[in-house]
Amino acid sequence: xxxxxxxxxxxxxxxxxxxxxxxxxxxxxxxxxxxxxxxxxxxxxxxxxxxxxxxxxxxxxxxxxxxxxxxxxxxxxxxxxxxxxxxxxxxxxxxxxxxxxxxxxxxxxxxxxxxxxxxxxxxxxxxxxxxxxxxxxxxxxxxxxxxxxxxxxxxxxxxxxxxxxxxxxxxxxxxxxxxxxxxxxxxxxxxxxxxxxxxxxxxxxxxxxxxxxxxxxxxxxxxxxxxxxxxxxxxxxxxxxxxxxxxxxxxxxxxxxxxxxxxxxxxxxxxxxxxxxxxxxxxxxxxxxxxxxxxxxxxxxxxxxxxxxxxxxxxxxxxxxxxxxxxxxxxxxxxxxxxxxxxxxxxxxxxxxxxxxxxxxxxxxxxxxxxxxxxxxxxxxxxxxxxxxxxxxxxxxxxxxxxxxxxxxx
Amino acid sequence: xxxxxxxxxxxxxxxxxxxxxxxxxxxxxxxxxxxxxxxxxxxxxxxxxxxxxxxxxxxxxxxxxxxxxxxxxxxxxxxxxxxxxxxxxxxxxxxxxxxxxxxxxxxxxxxxxxxxxxxxxxxxxxxxxxxxxxxxxxxxxxxxxxxxxxxxxxxxxxxxxxxxxxxxxxxxxxxxxxxxxxxxxxxxxxxxxxxxxxxxxxxxxxxxxxxxxxxxxxxxxxxxxxxxxxxxxxxxxxxxxxxxxxxxxxxxxxxxxxxxx
Numbered sequence: 001x002x003x004x005x006x007x008x009x010x011x012x013x014x015x016x017x018x019x020x021x022x023x024x025x026x027x028x029x030x031x032x033x034x035x036x037x038x039x040x041x042x043x044x045x046x047x048x049x050x051x052x053x054x055x056x057x058x059x060x061x062x063x064x065x066x067x068x069x070x071x072x073x074x075x076x077x078x079x080x081x082x083x084x085x086x087x088x089x090x091x092x093x094x095x096x097x098x099x100x101x102x103x104x105x106x107x108x109x110x111x112x113x114x115x116x117x118x119x120x121x122x123x124x125x126x127x128x129x130x131x132x133x134x135x136x137x138x139x140x141x142x143x144x145x146x147x148x149x150x151x152x153x154x155x156x157x158x159x160x161x162x163x164x165x166x167x168x169x170x171x172x173x174x175x176x177x178x179x180x181x182x183x184x185x186x187x188x189x190x191x192x193x194x195x196x197x198x199x200x201x202x203x204x205x206x207x208x209x210x211x212x213x214x215x216x217x218x219x220x221x222x223x224x225x226x227x228x229x230x231x232x233x234x235x236x237x238x239x240x241x242x243x244x245x246x247x248x249x250x251x252x253x254x255x256x257x258x259x260x261x262x263x264x265x266x267x268x269x270x271x272x273x274x275x276x277x278x279x280x281x282x283x284x285x286x287x288x289x290x291x292x293x294x295x296x297x298x299x300x301x302x303x304x305x306x307x308x309x310x311x312x313x314x315x316x317x318x319x320x321x322x323x324x325x326x327x328x329x330x331x332x333x334x335x336x337x338x339x340x341x342x343x344x345x346x347x348x349x350x351x352x353x354x355x356x357x358x359x360x361x362x363x364x365x366x367x368x369x370x371x372x373x374x375x376x377x378x379x380x381x382x383x384x385x386x387x388x389x390x391x392x393x394x395x396x397x398x399x400x401x402x403x404x405x406x407x408x409x410x
Numbered sequence: 411x412x413x414x415x416x417x418x419x420x421x422x423x424x425x426x427x428x429x430x431x432x433x434x435x436x437x438x439x440x441x442x443x444x445x446x447x448x449x450x451x452x453x454x455x456x457x458x459x460x461x462x463x464x465x466x467x468x469x470x471x472x473x474x475x476x477x478x479x480x481x482x483x484x485x486x487x488x489x490x491x492x493x494x495x496x497x498x499x500x501x502x503x504x505x506x507x508x509x510x511x512x513x514x515x516x517x518x519x520x521x522x523x524x525x526x527x528x529x530x531x532x533x534x535x536x537x538x539x540x541x542x543x544x545x546x547x548x549x550x551x552x553x554x555x556x557x558x559x560x561x562x563x564x565x566x567x568x569x570x571x572x573x574x575x576x577x578x579x580x581x582x583x584x585x586x587x588x589x590x591x592x593x594x595x596x597x598x599x600x601x602x603x604x605x606x607x608x609x610x611x612x613x614x615x616x617x618x619x620x621x622x623x624x625x626x627x628x629x630x631x632x633x634x635x636x637x638x639x640x641x642x643x644x645x646x647x648x649x650x651x652x653x654x655x656x657x658x659x660x661x662x663x664x665x666x667x668x669x670x671x
Binding site for chain 2: 002005006009010012013016017020021022023024025026028029032035038197200201238239240244245246249252253255256257259260263277278280281282284285286288289290291307308309311312313315316328330331333334
């Protein structure tokens, strides 16, 4: 393989030298566009509607994710808000939702859904000043929320870096509390990242908000997409990382949170966002055997990243939703590749064939997280706790298990 | 040499032992004296903040478990190794960097023993155990623990069977030819770190090259990445690229092994 790669590299280098630059540029553009179009939907109404129709045919819904986060200018923030509103319109038009007609799936969640990154709605997204952040963001977010209600759509407030985690809950809660006309509106949810050691207090805050508002709130449980950034920032500042160091610990915590959320089903509805077949199976079994009164679970996957898994989830009749990035193809694939290297390993370089997913999570190791203390899934190392911070294991000896995560969890 | 002599003469490197009370039980704290300003008060006794932080953590460690944690005391981040058999807690700086440096300078046997003790005890009470205890989560690492009052073996067995059923269904999925080709291509890229790195680098730059309608910049960046990739491939094969070492010379020697700390 190494020799073949070397030869391929040389052949490509030769072609890049021999072909006219304009032709090389066109070939590169076409190749990248072709690959990106698999994972990202171009932001034109026709493409969005076509992808919705494709998914509908497969028995799946979509949660659209307009690309972009941490904007720098008001124009960018306005553009992002416009993109969200446009996607709400398109999804609602596709499903036929309106203010008086909620078109929901079997989990009771509106089929039209848009995931919103709050940092893309404000140029002043400041964790130490939540009131000012809410004030600055309020016009745009209020417009989005009212529009979602008028079209019977669901808004999921996406999780971002740890430093913004509390803002992603506080700002919407604050703004919704200031909107009497939105009282009783229930079609919004939050994301819980299982790789965070203090995920439980965040879940508890969502529970408190749900009980205060008097309705269930959906939480999308994911493993987390910013592990590289969180650990690098923590190491640079010499403070403990907010995340687990080991993938195995995150896996265990994920299942613990599944049980924790199901146990609070009076206030929470669970959505499992993972490419690990075991997590989906575990959640369904836990609900069926331990918490039969909990609401139906929604299963989410990154769009066409583990297509075999998504196909199977829908085929067995579980409520399945694709998380679909929408935007500029080249910009999107570049952003996904660089900003989230740990996601890139599977978001860009994912696996859709069942054999690939099967190899990642072979039946022999399924349930290992709870069968074998200290070992889990493909991770062959014993749990190390925060030992990786120690100089003797940092970098050279510690395998950075998260970075080598192969099961493609968000 | 002067620094070493100075440290040896002054007896600067010293290991301190202090007793603290943890829920009525005496524990010994052991640490190098460089940590004394954060841990001791003027009278040489463990200060209130250190007592609270350390005792709170020690109370969470289950009996018989060797535990390891990072604690913040007086804005200083310390690592703690808990050895319940001897009711001992050893505190040290991240990476044992300061202690190892002083140990080398002073040659102090007590400090060396402190370092060795830290190195010889891998933890059995890990972060997930601490999180489980702190938030009273279902102890999934413990095979005997029940889950929501139900037998765990049943849950594990059902999950396994469900996974097998799902994988069986997944086998029926037939990707298109394009999808198979893309999967193969992506699998090759993902399997080769050097290739993955260069592809990510190349793709990251592309959006900024849109101004270039002639394709010259894209070609230049592509060739640059291909050159870097070829160098990485040749390094891996042990054939150092000729262009990189003109005038010709021997390939670079492998890096020195990392020091113990």
